[in-house]
Amino acid sequence: MGTSVGRIKKAIAQLPVPDPWDCRRFVEDVAELRGRPIILLPVGILGGLASPCGLWLVREHDDVIIYEDSTSEYHMDQIVCHEIGHMVLGHDRAPSSDTGLASDPMFRSVFPDIDPLTVRAVLGRSDYGNGLEREAEMFATMVMVAGGHGQRGQNFRNVLFKQR
Ligand SMILES: [Zn+2]
Structure with missing residues (x-):
């Protein structure tokens, strides 16, 4: 656990975290750093595709973050940042990633504009x-x-990021 926290802190220290907090700007800045656009795609209901943490679509020229827009703004930011975390921490290198879901009929009915081939x-x-x-x-x-x-605001922040 300790090493993992250190790794995450290090990753965050290298990112332009907006202050005051602005989720959209953060996503834009991370996209620029990665050299790949990140598209935020809120959907009404993820339904059978439900994943409490949202979905990350890796496409040829961009990344798409899909999340339910029915929850609070804080919760949506949390989901988007969770997916950004997967990106920044390189979790797509996990061996089990596959494109199977994209050609699933349910996926296609929820996201008719996304070409499964991309x-x-x-x-x-x-x-x-x-x-x-x-x-x-x-x-x-x-x-x-x-x-x-x-x-928890400022105090908690000072504990985590004393050097900033
Ligand atoms: Zn996740």
């Missing part, structure tokens, strides 16, 4: 394993605290 991987909760899920969740919490977001 999708290189669809990554949801079941693709990472618990260790990587916990890392992504920790990343989301820590990055939002670094940006001054969250109920």
Whole structure:
């Protein structure tokens, strides 16, 4: 656990975390760093595709983050940052990623505008394993605290990021 927290802290220290917190700007800046656009795609109901942490579509020229837009803004930011965590921490190198879901009829009915042929991987909760899920969740919490977001605010932030 200790090493994982250190790795996440290091990753966050290299990112431009907006202060005051601004999720959209954060996503744009991370996309620029990665040299790949990140598209945020809120959907009404993920239904049978449900994944409590959203979905990450790796496409040839961009990344798509899919999440339910029915929850609170804080929760949506948390989901988006969780997926950003998977990206920044390189979790798509996990061996189990595959494109199977993109050609699933249910997927196609929810996302008619996404051509399955452009999708290189669809990554949801079941693709990472618990260790990587916990890392992504920790990343989301820590990055939002670094940006001054969250109920615990400034004090907690000073504890986590004394040097900033
Ligand atoms: Zn996840």
